[in-house]
Amino acid sequence: MIRRGGAGLLVAFLLLAAVGVLSDQLGLPSFYLILLGSICFWIAQATSWNILSGYSGYFSFGQAAYVGVGAYTTAVLSGRHGVDFFLTVPLAAVLCGLLALGVGAVAFRLGSLRGEIFALLTLAVPFILAAFARINRSIDGGQGNTVPIPELPDVFGSPQQSQYLLALSIAAIAVAAAYAIQHSRTGSALAAIRDAEDVAEVMGVATFRYKMLAMLISGVLGGVAGSVYAIQIGFVTVESVFNLTIPLFVIVMAVLGGRTHWLGPVIGAVLIVTLQDRLSSYGLDAWNSIILGAILALLVALAPDGLYARLRARPYVALGALVVVSGGLAALNVWGELLDWLVAGMLVAGVLAIVLGSRPASSKAATGSIPAEDEPKMEPRQPGAMLIECRQVARYFGGVHALEDVTLDIPAGELVGLVGPNGSGKTTLVNLLSGASRPTRGVIRLDGRDITRMAPHRIAHVGMARTYQIPRPYDSMTVRDNVAMAIMFGREPLSLNRARPVAERHLATVALDHLADAYPAGLNLHQRQLLEMARAVASNPKVLLLDEALAGLNPAEIDNAVRVVRRIHESGITIVIVEHLLRVLNQLATRLVVLDRGTLLADGAPQAVLNDPAVIRAYLGRQAHV
Numbered sequence: 001m002i003r004r005g006g007a008g009l010l011v012a013f014l015l016l017a018a019v020g021v022l023s024d025q026l027g028l029p030s031f032y033l034i035l036l037g038s039i040c041f042w043i044a045q046a047t048s049w050n051i052l053s054g055y056s057g058y059f060s061f062g063q064a065a066y067v068g069v070g071a072y073t074t075a076v077l078s079g080r081h082g083v084d085f086f087l088t089v090p091l092a093a094v095l096c097g098l099l100a101l102g103v104g105a106v107a108f109r110l111g112s113l114r115g116e117i118f119a120l121l122t123l124a125v126p127f128i129l130a131a132f133a134r135i136n137r138s139i140d141g142g143q144g145n146t147v148p149i150p151e152l153p154d155v156f157g158s159p160q161q162s163q164y165l166l167a168l169s170i171a172a173i174a175v176a177a178a179y180a181i182q183h184s185r186t187g188s189a190l191a192a193i194r195d196a197e198d199v200a201e202v203m204g205v206a207t208f209r210y211k212m213l214a215m216l217i218s219g220v221l222g223g224v225a226g227s228v229y230a231i232q233i234g235f236v237t238v239e240s241v242f243n244l245t246i247p248l249f250v251i252v253m254a255v256l257g258g259r260t261h262w263l264g265p266v267i268g269a270v271l272i273v274t275l276q277d278r279l280s281s282y283g284l285d286a287w288n289s290i291i292l293g294a295i296l297a298l299l300v301a302l303a304p305d306g307l308y309a310r311l312r313a314r315p316y317v318a319l320g321a322l323v324v325v326s327g328g329l330a331a332l333n334v335w336g337e338l339l340d341w342l343v344a345g346m347l348v349a350g351v352l353a354i355v356l357g358s359r360p361a362s363s364k365a366a367t368g369s370i371p372a373e374d375e376p377k378m379e380p381r382q383p384g385a386m387l388i389e390c391r392q393v394a395r396y397f398g399g400v401h402a403l404e405d406v407t408l409d410i411p412a413g414e415l416v417g418l419v420g421p422n423g424s425g426k427t428t429l430v431n432l433l434s435g436a437s438r439p440t441r442g443v444i445r446l447d448g449r450d451i452t453r454m455a456p457h458r459i460a461h462v463g464m465a466r467t468y469q470i471p472r473p474y475d476s477m478t479v480r481d482n483v484a485m486a487i488m489f490g491r492e493p494l495s496l497n498r499a500r501p502v503a504e505r506h507l508a509t510v511a512l513d514h515l516a517d518a519y520p521a522g523l524n525l526h527q528r529q530l531l532e533m534a535r536a537v538a539s540n541p542k543v544l545l546l547d548e549a550l551a552g553l554n555p556a557e558i559d560n561a562v563r564v565v566r567r568i569h570e571s572g573i574t575i576v577i578v579e580h581l582l583r584v585l586n587q588l589a590t591r592l593v594v595l596d597r598g599t600l601l602a603d604g605a606p607q608a609v610l611n612d613p614a615v616i617r618a619y620l621g622r623q624a625h626v
């Protein structure tokens with residue numbers, strides 16, 4: 001089924017292709033075809049960049065590497081060796097795909113590089129390639145390469161028409177790919193990686209695989225567009241294709257239009273390329289970089305979410321501004337020509353959209369609480385199969401022995417309170433169980449499977465879920481989609497559309513269903529804690545690890561959270577809860593495990609453990625929460 005956006009994309013492509021084919025009949029000056037071709041090139045490049053950097057949040061400064069490798073593949077093979085242009089395009093795709101996978105493997109597997117380190121690595125790649133091309137005479141050697149115009153069947157018209165149609169086709173393929181990815185499981189995974197990568201991994205998203213896929217698609221699209229760019233510019237030099245302004249341009253375009261939506265880079269590319277063209281036509285090329293820099297600075301401050309979100313919030317205001325300004329200037333014929341009027345209209349529409357539009361309001365509604373009368377009655381549980389087995393588990397951080405020889409068995413059906421003074425190793429144990437960190441020594445099994453060295457997303461698929469001491473929702477997603485993501489990547493995956501109604505049922509069990517459309521930023525701490533729990537339960541775990549889920553709550557909120565934890569436990573999920581409030585654990589837990597300085601101090605029925613003199617000495621003497 002083609003969605004509305006997909007149908008719009010197809011119509012736009014057909015209309016623009018018709019403009020190219022019928023440009024003679026329409027009396028369109030060739031200048032317009034060249035400008036449209038240039039816009040298409042930048043749409044393809046900005047979209048290629050956005051599929052990796054916008055969708056996953058890994059900012060790359062290496063886009064020029066794909067442009068360069070793509071352009072040189074075509075320039076060298078067709079220019080020097082007479083290879084047919086259409087054979088050089090798939091070769092450029094393969095080379096850039098391999099380059100992207102190589103950079104991805106180094107960044108994501110060997111170094112786990114993020115943030116500025118990833119950006120620096122990607123910045124280094126075009127530098128190295130440019131230097132290599134410059135010194136290698138069989139590639140460039142400082143000479144440059146003339147690119148012959150490929151011979152195309154007559155139906156494509158003049159060389160300018162065929163170049164435009166080629167560039168349009170590549171831009172359409174790039175945008176269609178970005179559209180398809182955004183509406184797929186891969187798009188959801190990349191958005192989760194952008195918002196909170198380690199949370200996504202622990203919740204079942206195979207982050208490495210999705211990042212590599214985004215790298216590959218980005219590289220292939222960038223390379224193919226670079227290949228077509230070679231015939232657009234006709235003469236390829238190191239300076240023209242490995243230019244450092246290329247990443248600057250694609251970043252400004254994607255940030256201007258909006259990085260989280262497939263249409264963002266398209267909007268940005270259209271605005272920036274036409275604006276630059278107008279500046280050039282008035283002899284103001286020198287102002288190009290100043291204006292680009294100013295736009296970027298203003299956007300980061302005023303509309304970091306980009307124009308698309310603002311235009312969507314006020315579509316008619318923006319459309320009205322475009323029609324009134326462009327139409328008014330055209331009707332009065334007071335200044336410039338068609339392009340000037342259009343650019344003036346687009347600028348006014350953009351500014352109005354930024355000033356008037358805003359992100360969807362987040363709800364600040366009060367927390368719903370679970371009625372006390374609905375509280376499930378605790379029933380004694382029969383001991384079940386062994387779910388968690390820790391054998392002599394140790395975790396050292398340099399000289400700090402966070403955990404030392406911890407041996408622990410947790411059968412199905414228990415609700416274990418994990419307690420201990422600050423720094424005793426509780427969070428470290430939760431991190432080891434969820435795979436966020438690996439033990440220095442020892443073995444951990446979940447439901448009989450050795451998970452000691454397993455990737456966190458695979459541990460999630462075996463049946464482990466966790467919450468965080470400081471809630472870590474996916475901020476760009478609604479409350480509903482936060483929970484739906486857990487279902488999509490949980491033990492019984494569903495598509496996003498099928499996961500959403502199920503997510504609402506999970507939200508209802510924690511009394512957050514009235515906030516399904518809100519964004520996490522609009523939730524208070526208690527609501528965020530409840531969202532963490534709903535999200536973890538939605539992944540359908542066998543074991544749920546709750547890391548200080550009651551911290552920072554007032555007494556009424558604690559009562560509500562305790563009811564939620566009981567309800568989750570009653571649904572058959574084994575729970576390990578890290579908590580300092582012993583009074584609460586005494587009522588809630590079926591068993592208490594006490595850690596002290598990384599070792600297991602006591603383990604047993606809550607009342608017996610709380611009366612243990614060693615526990616009183618080590619823990620209760622320092623805490624006043626009982």
Ligand SMILES: Nc1ncnc2c1ncn2[C@@H]1O[C@H](COP(=O)(O)OP(=O)(O)OP(=O)(O)O)[C@@H](O)[C@H]1O
Pocket residue numbers: 397400401402420421422423424425426427428429
């Ligand atoms: N990534 C890390 N690097 C170095 N030391 C660490 C790291 N994580 C934990 N530690 C150390 O390991 C010890 C146990 O920390 P952990 O956070 O597991 O304790 P905790 O019982 O959860 O404490 P709290 O109740 O304060 O959350 C502490 O001494 C801590 O400083």
